Amino acid sequence: MAEATEPEQTPRELTMSRAMVEAIATEMRDDEEVFVMGEDVADYGGIFDSTEGLLEEFGHDRVMDVPISETSFVGAGVGAAQAGMRPIVELMFADFFGVCMDQIYNQMAKNTYMSGGAVNVPMVLMTAVGGGYNDAAQHSQTLYGTFAHLPGMKMVVPSTARDAKGLMHAAVRDDDPVVYMFHKRLMGIGWMPAPDGPKRAVPEEPYTVPFGEADVKREGSDVTVVTLGLHVHRALDAAASLVDDGIDAEVIDLRTLVPLDAETVLESVRKTGHLVVVDEDYRSFGVTGEIVASVAESDLDALEAVERVALPDVPIPYARPLEDEVLPDADDIEAAVETVVE
Amino acid sequence: MPHSTELEEMYGDMVTARHYEERLQEEYLEGKQPKFDISAGPIPGELHLAAGHEPAAVGVCQHLDDDDTVTAPHRPHHVAIAKGVDLKRMTAEIFGREAGLSGGKGGHMHLFDPDVNFACSGIIAEGCPPAVGAAMAADKRNTDAVAVSYLGEGALEQGGFLESLNLASVRDLPVVFVVEDNDWAISMPKERVTDVADGSRRADGFDMPGERVDHNDPVAVYEAAERAVGRARAGNGPSLIEVQVHRRMGHFMGDAQGYRPDEEIERLDRLDPIPRTEERLRAEGITDDRIETLRELATDRVEEAIEWAKEQPKPAPGAAHDDVFVDSPAGPAAAETGGDD
């Protein structure tokens, strides 16, 4: 299916959660093999609204609440996928990966390779990431690096409703395992207000956002800001404010980490010479380092200056002043941009 | 059967815990009405309150000393109160203050009070293995300390729980697993996630004693715990107790409970363990005046803790970089990480 063009006049806007649900519902209508399972995905509709309304249309057989047994139900997703179905499995918080990581990285991610391509695992592992609401160290992580590091899983991170829908269609149709990380703060949940930005005009018809294509969310000539998820919006805020300082920032939304669109990043850095990489994950051994390395490896001469903005290597603290201290915000991005442009 | 002083202590902890949760709810909702923004107000983040769970806390902890270890799950306040956790510092932690148990780093799901060997974790069933470890330490050191691990009935389907039962059993370790069955794992009723209605039967598979307390009564819990803790202390291995409790509030304070029948919430009002415990106190000859005094003491204690907590300063932002290690790695890399924000 061709990618839809951005409609000029769509009367309807959707929150990110509703856009995801619309894609899942369409895929479930089109293909009996698609089903959803996870904790509180049926009657509750997903703690972060990621499955809201699906139970009413599809019933408990295809929208399955499961016991708090992540090893068992994530692994069951792997098995059902290998049997040819297309399960969408929700891990309520990415932080809970710890109780089921074997099924994720030793089974889901490796079975294709270990079988020499004889089996494949067309499942979507959908999971919530992100802090910023004082949920502390065990419920706030944005573990992009942890998952992207492990070979065998594709990995997508939407920042807008429009991308969320297209990435979900692509994820369900993909013949490989796809980890779909959505930031809680972007979903448009009543009790966790989203920033302006993720709610977008969303085409009614199905469309895909292809994997491995970063999106330039703002064009600029002075500095390249590479980011994803919630921090796309933080970076856009910073870019708007930097205009007053006469700095024209380009904001690149990676959208997918695996595959990674290093080319779009490189082209932009060749234009601007300055690179700031931003994410909400821990600083060391993660996305920020990877992006910087990929640019340096490909064209070291294009880089005049570089900064990383990420969580320092500390678990996420609870109290508001402590969490604010470690979570990168628009001001931190602005400061990093000013440092590299100077 | 607990003697009347013990009964009074248990009742005192129950009303302390209940008043605490009701007051925290009020404080939590401040700045969150009519717009419920989970990150707003004096207590941000998730808040899991335990009103209706009190008997499971007081009936077991009545048998414990400071040397005994307790691990609790994401809904910990009533257990912490019964275990004797410093109420003021716990409250300061929940309000995210510098004087909190963890200096504001942990929050309400991550309370640690080593003075009374209390800890909790927000990951379902993951308090079980550390409780087994505390019991292992007691066993190796030949002390008579025991460990108690609290968990909800939804946690019984988790590997960490089942593996812990087996390890505790095969090593004959002094652990008591206490299951608080409030019928709901967030929105999932028990019958949808297990065919085993009586969670204490899980013990059978590990050749360990299991007992279910079918009514939310502190005395019945006390008696079951007397047997289980006694076995553990005497070196006779682990036990499992399941207690029927009631979740009188939502799973967390943002939970509108649309999945839950109103009649059930009304039914729980009639089954409230606190007035039922008062009847028991009266039956033991404790006067209404004395009951009123116990209630007032509890209320005053809670009010004092909340007032004190709110007066405490917030942590300095830079404190976020401390405590990753007790022995911080030296060198330029560490300095750079520590100084970066």
Place this chain on the structure above:
Amino acid sequence: MTGDRVAVDTAAVWPDDADEEGGYVANWFVREGATVEAGDVLCEIQVEKVSIDVTAPVDGELVEVTLPDDAEFRRGDPLGYLRPTAGSGR
């Protein structure tokens, strides 16, 4: 002219068991000037932590949003106004 406009009413969707008399607007899904059909979801409001979808009472054009995203309101306050399409039966 208010006469031919139809209010998008908060009282009509108020939950039966709500004790609160106030709520807030979580999300609008259409903008002023958009044409909608009766039953289309216009916006989502929240009352006592319960999210409620508010649908268009008639076919028509959303001519005014009186309570934007994040606005607080009392029961019965209109969220906005639709101008019914001619012949939509209203």
